Amino acid sequence: MTAQPRSLFEKVWDAHVVATRPDGQALLAIDRHFLHEGSFHAFGMIDHAGRKVRRPELTFAVADHYVPSHSRSKPIADPEIANMVTMLEANAGRHGLRHFGLHDPAQGIVHVLAPEQGLTLPGLTIVCGDSHTSTHGAFGALAFGIGATEVSHVLATQTLWQRRPRTMRITVDGVLGPHVTAKDLILAVIAAIGADGAAGHVIEYAGSAIRALSMEGRLTVCNMSIEAGARAGMIAPDDTTFSWIEGRPFAPKGDVFDRAVAHWRTLPSDPDAVFDREVTLDAADIAPAMTWGTSPETAVPVTAAVPDPAAEADPVRAGQMRKMLDYMGLTPGMALEEVTIDRVFIGSCTNARLEDLRAAAAVLRGRRAAVPGLVVPGSVPVRQQAEAEGLHRVFIDAGLEWGEPGCSMCVGINGDLVPAGERCASTTNRNFPGRQGPNARTHLMSPAMAAAAAATGKLTDVRKLDVRKLGVS
C-alpha cells in the first residue's frame, strides 16, 4: 500500500499528536516554549494552581519587550518597566528555566535569538505567548503564538489542545528584482490575500523565489504570516537551513546532528501533497512595497498613489478607508512618493537581522538622514557583528541612533515611541492605529526602503537613488 502523500505541515503535526478526542481535537506535544516579560499572567496561573513547569529543559525565557534601547549601565528608570524585566528573571529562576536576561551575551528579540542560538530546529513544535512566533516556521518548524492561558497550559503539561488547521500553499516562482526583498514579497502576499486571508490555515511558502531566500529572508516572510491571519507559516528545510544551524550553541552536535539532518530531509512536502488552498505569485511582479493605511493588507508598490474611497462601491468599506486615511493624514490620489516623513525605525523581529542592517547601511553609506531615526539590532550577536563590519558607523554618521537589542519602537512598551501625529517609515510588522504610540502614523517597508526614506525625508523608491552610492550590493 502506498502511503498517502503528506505536506510538511502534516508530517510535523502527525509526529506530535499525543491523543485525539472523538470531536477531532488533538493534544499536541510541544518541543519548545519561549517566554518573554509578558508571561507574568501565565506564571500567576500555574502558581495559583500549585503547578510546576513540566519540561524546564524545553522552556526558555528571553527579556526583549521591555528592555531599554539606550544605555544599559544604569538601572531602568521607570519602576513598572523595571518590574517587568525583573519579574521574568524571578519567575524563570524559581522554575529553573534558562533565562536570557538584560545582560546576557546572547540577549535579543526572542524570534532573532532562538534561531541564532540553534534552539529553533526543523520539525519542532514551537510556541510562545507572542503572535510573531510564526517566524520560526522558516526552519520547517510548526510555530505559532498563543495567549496567557495556553502558555500556562504548556508550562504545566508541555502540550496544547488544537484543532488541525487547514493548509494553504503560497508559491512564488521567478526572481525578485533589484532591491526587492523578502519584506516586499510578504507584503505583496498579504495585500493579495488580505489581513484575514489565511485565517485558520497554516501556510507553506514554496517556489523558486522562496528557495532562493537566505534564512534571514525566510524568517522575515514567516514572521508576517500572522499579518495574513495565518496560524503559522512554514518553509521546507533544505541545505540553506542545515548549514545555518550547524555549529550553533544549542544545536545538536556530531552524530546526533547527522541523524537529525537525515530526519529533516524527510520533512519537505511530498510531490503529490494536497493543500486546501493554493495561491501563486510571480516574483517579477513584486515591487518595493509600503503600506498606506492602518492594516498590513494596505500594502502597495511604492510607485502607487493613495487610493480614493470614492471609487469604493461598498459604503461600509469606503467609510473604513476614509477612517484610515484620516488617521494617516493622507489625501486620496496623492503619490506616495510625495509624502514627507518625520522619523525612521529600523528594527523588530521582522527586520533586525544582519542582512537587514547591511541592506539599510548600503543605502545610507555616505549619506545624511533628513529625519531622526533609530536603528535597533535584533540581538547582541547581530549588534557585535554589525559593529565589526562598521555598519553602526554608517548609521551614526548618517545621524541615526544606534540602539541596544530588543523590540523597541515596534511595540513601544520600553518607552521608545513615535510621538503623536508623527509619520514613521518603519521596518516593523504592524501599522495598527496607536501601535508605535498614540496617534503615531506607521508606513511598513523593507530596511532598504526605510533607509531611502531616511535619506530623502520622503517615502522613496530605493531603486531611484544613485546606485553608485549604494556601496556593497
Place this chain on the structure above:
Amino acid sequence: MEPFVTLTAPAVPLDIANIDTDQLLPARFLKKPRSAGYGNFLFHDERKPGFPLDDPAYAGARILVSDRNFGCGSSREGAVYALVDGGFRCVVAPSFGDIFAANAAKNGLLTVTLPEETVALLRRQLQATPGAAVTVDLPAQSLTGPDGRALSFAIDPFKKECLVEGLDDVALTLRQQDAIDAFDRTDAQRRPWVVPAGK
C-alpha cells in the same frame, strides 16, 4: 471560568474591520495586573466622540457586533480581559483572529462567526434600534437578532463543551498523563536532538 449557556442582552454595533488587539488593549497597559480592572483600558485610545461604546443608547451592552478579522494581531490575552472586565460575554463577527478566538474561549467569552452579509444586516438593525437585545443560546447554537429571526452558527464541539461547562482544560489534559509520558519516552529515542545540547 464562568460557564456560558444563554445570554439575552443589548448589543452594540462597530462598523470597523480588522479591529486589532492593540486597539482593544493599548500596549502600555500590558504591564498592569489583572486586579487593575482591564475594563478601564478597553478601546482606551478609540474613545472619541461618537464611539458607539460610549453612546448612552447602547448602555449595558454585553454583546459586540463587528466586522471581519476581529481581534487580529498580537496574542495578548489582555485584549480578552478588557472585553470581559468591560462587561462583554459575546462578540459576533464574520471572522476572528485565531489567537484571539482561542483566548476568548479560555475566558468564557463566546465568539460567534456568521456570514459577512448577515453580520452587516445585524449591525444595521442595531443602528436602527439602538439598545435592542440579542439572544444567544449556545447549546442550541442559535443567535436571535432584533428582527426575531433565529440564526444558527457553527462552533467547535470542544470549545462549546468547555464554554458551557466552564471547564479548565489543564484538568482535562492531566487525564491524559499516561499518554503524555508514553509519548515523551518514545520521542526521546526517536528524536534525541529535541532536548537542546545546551550551554
